[in-house]
Amino acid sequence: MAQIDHTVHVALGERAYDILIGPKLIEEAGAILAEKFPGRRYGIVTDEMVAGAQLPRLTAGLDAAGLSYDTIVLPAGESTKSYGMLEKVVEGLLSAKLERGDLVIALGGGVVGDLAGFAAAVTRRGMDFVQVPTSLLAQVDSSVGGKTGINSPHGKNLVGAFHQPKLVLADLSALDTLDPRQFAAGYAEVVKYGLIDDPEFFEWLEANRVEIFSGGPARGEAIARCCAHKARVVIADEKETGVRALLNLGHTFGHALEKDTGYSSRLLHGEGVAIGMVLAHGFSNRLGLAPGQDSGRVAAHLQAAGLPTRLADIPGELGSTDELMAAIAQDKKVSRGALTFILTRGIGQAFIERQVDPQAVRAFLEEMRAK
Known part of the structure; x- marks a missing residue:
């Protein structure tokens, strides 16, 4: 049973969603997703650094809930918010034969959340996605509000879309792995x-x-x-x-x-x-x-x-x-x-x-x- 310390509701009508805040929500994500979005398949987008610390926690919970998923692992760092990495994510989702009604999981900090959210916005003209932010910055800011995108040589976040997540799971335990x-x-x-x-x-x-x-x-x-x-x-x-x-x-x-x-x-x-x-x-x-x-x-x-x-x-x-x-x-x-x-x-x-x-x-x- 997931421990939810705080729930924040983002009241946007048909695009409304909850932000759940508590410990060990990455382990509990499978059970939460199975209950909220039955019958979906998942595409996990993460980076190499987060994958080492957090991906096993997530996939164990998805396995326990009997959920089907594919994983796309990207390089870590701000430079990943690029046209090339966007193509890699979109093609990865398509190669996995994920359908429009399936869900993308953004597991990581602001870079992964922005990129995966943008990929979800444009793949099959719009897939749903869930934010699982693993950094403090992502938990308090970038995972909330639907801003997604990548950087351009002309500047930061100049290419993107407003695409709200269906759910945000802010796992306080994930913050314990961050360097100071x-x-x-x-x-x-x-x-x-x-x-x-x-x-x-x-x-x-x-x-x-x-x-x-x-x-x-x-x-x-x-x-x-x-x-x-x-x-x-x-x-x-x-x-x-x-x-x-x-x-x-x-x-x-x-x-x-x-x-x-x-x-x-x-x-x-x-x-x-x-x-x-x-x-x-x-x-x-x-x-x-x-x-x-x-x-x-x-x-x-x-x-x-x-x-x-x-x-x-x-x-x-x-x-x-x-x-x-x-x-x-x-x-x-x-x-x-x-x-x-x-x-x-x-x-x-x-x-x-x-x-x-x-x-x-x-x-x-x-x-x-x-x-």
Whole structure:
């Protein structure tokens, strides 16, 4: 019998689904899926790193439930979110003779979830899929809300589709296998929810960060609160035509930095977001919108969590400011050439600014590069 510590419902009418949060849900996935989706076959998509730690747990449960499945194992890393790997997954699903009514299981972090979800969206013009996120970042953010896709040489997540999962199983036990750097990177997305519009949650994180990292009850509560926050935003703006863009706080800077570092292990996604959130608060202060002490407070909390907060914290040489600006100009929030940023008036007071002066951004980046 699965232990469900928290359930978050994403109320999207015919596309509604639940996020189940608890320990050992990967082992229990077979029983849960057999009950919720009887008569289906499954295509498991995972990566080489996750396969070693988590795939046997999943397949044992599927076997015990008498479910039929095929497995596609991909290389680990952000570079897997590519056209070539998309083709491998789609052709793998077709070769397994999975039908439109069958289910894709995305077992892994944000890369696997984004790629497998996109493959499900386009294979046979749309297959159902289930998210089984194994990283903190995926559990609190990328597995929820239906954003799927791959990267382009022009930038991150520029090719994709909105395709909601049928179910999300967030196994708290899976987080125990993460290395400290990966866990910290996911924590940046946790902090983001407090910085957008919930200063009380940010204060709670300041008080409970140690317990979250050590695996106490605060960890499950933090994940549930993040998922509930994201669910509210997705329900209000499923396809990011308005308020959902707030979830990109720190991401415009962060994505540009990821592109500049070649989507490599030099800079994990959450690390880019951490630097990006500090830059967003600093840039807002530079524009006279936010108090300077808030930027320092955000940086101090992220630093205490083991995250980078400055451009100088990124290993190796960064590209030129022109290259960073070119990456920012390819951001998905750009509209008719105008830069859109998520700025802030202080902690918990983020807002969308659709007419940001590129020269002001350039000057700010030049100054931050010198620090």
